[in-house]
């Protein structure tokens with residue numbers, strides 16, 4: 001389900017027809033921006049317009065897109081590459097899947113503009129290997145665009161050759177981290193590189209400058225260039241203009257993808273669009289940016305949903321995977337669920353992450369099963385302090401932040417498990433707690 005807020009459709013423009021139908025996309029102004037880029041605009045002009053729009057990457061870090069494009073376009077090395085990151089593997093995030101499936105032409109147009117602007121030698125879309133229908137739609141869109149002379153050899157009879165290749169991803173969470181993704185595209189294990197110095201804009205695919213952008217970031221490019229940077233910045237906040245696609249899941253009546261301007265309150269998403277918590281229950285906690293960022297509690301639902309406001313509140317927006325937890329949920333069990341995810345998904349390259357994620361899961365599991373002690377709780381927090389900020393990517397930091405925020409906000413639940421020697425949310429076995 002998709003709902004666009006009062007400002008009218010911006011990223012998710014409605015069109016009449018199948019998602020892969022190029023005619024339907026052309027009717028709403030599709031490929032106009034691409035046509036203009038190839039025939040009229042120069043590369044610097046395109047980058048400047050993206051800079052003026054204030055667009056920030058939607059893949060998690062919120063890095064200014066125009067600055068990234070500028071770095072690659074003006075790199076002294078002339079062999080460059082472009083990769084669209086459609087790896088998407090984080091629990092609670094499914095907006096890129098929606099975009100690839102329903103807006104393949106818009107994504108393709110964004111990719112063509114990005115690849116052309118930085119003068120890429122070759123261009124790829126790195127797609128989650130489980131996204132079968134999405135891949136088919138994208139493939140159909142590529143074929144239709146090729147038949148129309150919009151990509152391939154001699155684009156729009158300008159002499160430009162530009163193709164986009166689909167690359168089937170490795171299907172792991174870490175493989176979505178940009179340097180791990182580039183490693184895997186070169187046939188190596190999907191393990192992140194050390195940064196600095198190996199940022200993709202300097203040392204990307206085959207060691208050459210590479211532009212990596214998220215699916216949603218790229219889908220924003222055609223409407224920005226078609227309508228102008230000023231139009232884009234009409235909604236959102238000064239430092240986070242535009243809208244964002246929120247993947248809303250967990251304890252809500254209407255989970256789905258919702259497009260909202262940046263800076264709207266979390267409450268609006270959960271109550272107005274998500275229809276509130278089902279079964280007469282209440283919000284207990286929310287992950288506003290997926291399991292790698294601190295949770296917030298029911299008294300924080302007026303928080304504005306944008307990169308800066310959430311950072312200021314001690315959490316983060318990430319890729320806007322909003323997970324709602326209700327008051328019937330055991331927070332130790334919820335923490336365990338995501339701790340297990342991090343343990344499974346650690347690529348094992350960095351020792352603090354390899355061992356840290358195993359030990360975090362073990363200690364949380366011990367407490368959840370009623371076998372934990374106060375010493376285990378102390379060790380758990382100590383371990384979070386040791387591993388946070390280590391590793392070549394942020395996976396282990398996310399795993400530690402999850403546990404720290406759970407203990408900070410729901411310490412009493414951890415202590416109750418220890419005191420009762422069982423999970424209070426599970427029915428007590430016969431005899432336990434009876435004196």
Ligand SMILES: Cc1cc2nc3c(=O)[nH]c(=O)nc-3n(C[C@H](O)[C@H](O)[C@H](O)COP(=O)(O)O)c2cc1C
Nearest residue numbers: 057058059085087088089176177178213214217394
């Ligand atoms: C563990 C991990 C997984 C990630 N997975 C994704 C992903 O699936 N898709 C994505 O676009 N970015 C992902 N990122 C962020 C990318 O490394 C990168 O910042 C992003 O693709 C850049 O695009 P943007 O500037 O358009 O946001 C991940 C980062 C980490 C640390």
